[in-house]
Amino acid sequence: xxxxxxxxxxxxxxxxxxxxxxxxxxxxxxxxxxxxxxxxxxxxxxxxxxxxxxxxxxxxxxxxxxxxxxxxxxxxxxxxxxxxxxxxxxxxxxxxxxxxxxxxxxxxxxxxxxxxxxxxxxxxxxxxxxxxxxxxxxxxxxxxxxxxxxxxxxxxxxxxxxxxxxxxxxxxxxxxxxxxxxxxxxxxxxxx
Numbered sequence: 170x171x172x173x174x175x176x177x178x179x180x181x182x183x184x185x186x187x188x189x190x191x192x193x194x195x196x197x198x199x200x201x202x203x204x205x206x207x208x209x210x211x212x213x214x215x216x217x218x219x220x221x222x223x224x225x226x227x228x229x230x231x232x233x234x235x236x237x238x239x240x241x242x243x244x245x246x247x248x249x250x251x252x253x254x255x256x257x258x259x260x261x262x263x264x265x266x267x268x269x270x271x272x273x274x275x276x277x278x279x280x281x282x283x284x285x286x287x288x289x290x291x292x293x294x295x296x297x298x299x300x301x302x303x304x305x306x307x308x309x310x311x312x313x314x315x316x317x318x319x320x321x322x323x324x325x326x327x328x329x330x331x332x333x334x335x336x337x338x339x340x341x342x343x344x345x346x347x348x349x350x351x352x353x354x355x356x357x358x359x360x361x
Contacts, residue, residue: 215250215251216360217246217247217360218245218246218247218248218358219245219328219356219357219358220243220244220245220359221242221243221244221245221246221328221330221354221355221357222241222242222244222354222355223241223242223243223244223330223332223352223353223354223355224239224240224241224242224352224353224354225239225240225351225353226238226239226240226350226351227239227240227262227264227272227348227349227350227351228348228349228350229264229270229272229345229348229349230345230347230348230349231344231345231346232345233344233345234270234301234303235265235266235269236264238262238263238264238265238270238272239262239263240260240261240263240272240350240352241260241261241262242258242259242260242261242352242354243258243259243260244256244257244259244356245257246280251282252281253279253280254280255277255278255279255280256277256278256279256280257275257277257278258274258275258276258278259273259274259275260273260274260276260350260352261273261274262350268303269303270301270302270303271301271302272299272301272348273299273300273301274298274299274336274348275298276295276296276297276314277297278293278295278296278314278316279293279294279295280292280316280318281293286322287321288320288322289320289321290318291316291318291319292315292316293315293316294314294315294316295314295316296311296312296314297311297312297313297314297336298312299336299338310338310339310340310345311338311339311340312336312337312338312339312348313336313337313339314334314335314337315334315335316332316333316334317332317333318330318331318332318333319331320356325358326357326358327355327356327358328355328356328357328358329354329356330352330353330354330356331351331352331353332350332351332353333350333351333352334350335347335348335349336349336350
């Protein structure tokens with residue numbers, strides 16, 4: 170008679186012996202309990218409107234502008250479905266220098282939510298307009314940007330958000346190619 174030992178479960182001729190049956194039953198019950206108790210799909214953003222305020226860091230990769238700056242932002246978004254959200258943002262950045270740089274930005278973006286649980290990572294892309302003022306010279310740059318971020322759902326009504334964006338100024342790629350931002354925001358969720 171041949172037998173094969175797997176952990177503490179012994180199988181002989183295709184039959185599980187009674188001492189091991191309890192282990193198998195506990196394993197199946199544990200798996201069933203895990204499936205029933207694990208979080209299902211939490212509709213964190215579907216049919217939600219949000220309003221957010223944030224602050225952060227801005228960095229201009231440029232031959233002509235001061236690099237480091239601080240920024241303030243307001244945002245609003247609408248959950249399109251379980252995975253997609255549309256967001257609009259307005260921000261102001263201040264880059265201190267002998268001839269300080271002021272940057273205003275308006276952006277719209279489409280975000281894909283990777284997982285909808287307590288932590289919600291996301292990525293997306295969008296279009297933006299960056300307006301800058303320095304030495305009484307005003308400029309406007311159309312841009313495309315990528316977004317990478319994560320939301321922490323503090324409650325059903327309040328979210329803490331960390332967001333990284335890279336804006337490529339399409340009309341100034343030779344001298345002022347990128348404007349990078351990192352923002353921490355408080356976001357309030359409203360019902361539609």
